[in-house]
Amino acid sequence: DTEVTQTPKHLVMGMTNKKSLKCEQHMGHRAMYWYKQKAKKPPELMFVYSYEKLSINESVPSRFSPECPNSSLLNLHLHALQPEDSALYLCASSQEGGTGELFFGEGSRLTVL
Amino acid sequence: AQSVAQPEDQVNVAEGNPLTVKCTYSVSGNPYLFWYVQYPNRGLQFLLKYITGDNLVKGSYGFEAEFNKSQTSFHLKKPSALVSDSALYFCAVTQGNTDKLIFGTGTRLQVFP
Numbered sequence: 001d002t003e004v005t006q007t008p009k010h011l012v013m014g015m016t017n018k019k020s021l022k023c024e025q026h027m028g029h030r031a032m033y034w035y036k037q038k039a040k041k042p043p044e045l046m047f048v049y050s051y052e053k054l055s056i057n058e059s060v061p062s063r064f065s066p067e068c069p070n071s072s073l074l075n076l077h078l079h080a081l082q083p084e085d086s087a088l089y090l091c092a093s094s095q096e097g098g099t100g101e102l103f104f105g106e107g108s109r110l111t112v113l
Numbered sequence: 114a115q116s117v118a119q120p121e122d123q124v125n126v127a128e129g130n131p132l133t134v135k136c137t138y139s140v141s142g143n144p145y146l147f148w149y150v151q152y153p154n155r156g157l158q159f160l161l162k163y164i165t166g167d168n169l170v171k172g173s174y175g176f177e178a179e180f181n182k183s184q185t186s187f188h189l190k191k192p193s194a195l196v197s198d199s200a201l202y203f204c205a206v207t208q209g210n211t212d213k214l215i216f217g218t219g220t221r222l223q224v225f226p
Contacts, residue, residue, distance in 0.1 A: 004156070031212050042203055042216035043157065056213055090156055098207040099145050099164050102214060104156030 006091050006105035014113050015081060021108045023074040023091030031055075031097045032074040034066060035090040037107070043090055049074060050097065081112045115140045115208045117187075119217040126194045127225050134189040134220045136204030145207040146187045147214070148178055152200045160202075163187060174198070194224045 004025045013019050023032065031050045035043035048056035049068040063085075065077040074091055088109050092102040117138045126132045138144050145164055149157040161172025168180045178189045189202060204217040 033212070033214075040219075042219050045213060045215070048212045050212060056211070092156075094212070097212040098210050098214075099162075101147070101159035101162060102149075102157070104158070106154075106156045 004091055004093055004103050004105035006089075006108050008108060009106070010109050010111075012111045012113065013078065013081065015083075017081075018077070018079045020078065021076040021089055021091075021110070023076075023105060024072055025093040025103070026072055027093060027095070027103065028071075029093035029095045029103070030071070031094045032068065033090075033092040033094070033102065034074070034076050035092065037088045037090055039087075047076075078110070081110075083112050086110055086112045115144075115206045115215060117146070117204045117206045117215065117217040119202075119204055119220045121220050122218075123221045123223065125223045125225065128196050129193055132191050132194040132198070132222065132224070134202050134204075134222060136187045136189065136217060138185050138187060138204075138206055140206060142209065144180075144187075146178075146180065147205040147207075148172065148176070148187075148189050149203045149205060149216075150200045151203065151219075157203065160189070194222075196224045196226055198222060199224045 007022045034046040037043040046060045047066045052068045063080050067075040088107040090107045091105045094102045147162045148160040151157045161170050163170050163180045171177045203219050
């Protein structure tokens, strides 16, 4: 199994809602990532978990809250988002981290109304 | 800080012709360089990487890249383009020996029949 699975594929939420994005991998990878990608732009790193511990936080606003319940799962909890947070949210995993390839999911497309 | 630059927003090439997508890098220390491809509404797929060793790196789908230290470049090449190669291509660099992968701005490749 070489897949990274993200759910939901599409999410529409209001600015007062609380929702979560989920990511799962069964490759035994030790690092998991959240990236944010706006249209026609490169992915921007948000968070990295290594061995289930948060290792990189790119000064992301607190309305985004990551969680890594176990080595296969990564969540991104969303609360009080703004319309400018609308984007494609990509999850990735990697065994080797900095020197290895990342395996990406297909993304969750988020629209904030 | 580590960074990569992709000087071309779009590259157009006829099917069967060779293609080149340019990337230059700016790093302190040894560069860890990557190419990824993104098809519409999809996640990113790893193509190839340079960590050390042979300057010519071969990757997926017939792509290759040449690491040139004197020109600080890592251009992506393919001898004969296919219409199905049309996609968005990202060059990326890892910041030091960390899990932080930074993407260039991307180059849209259009291959015409």
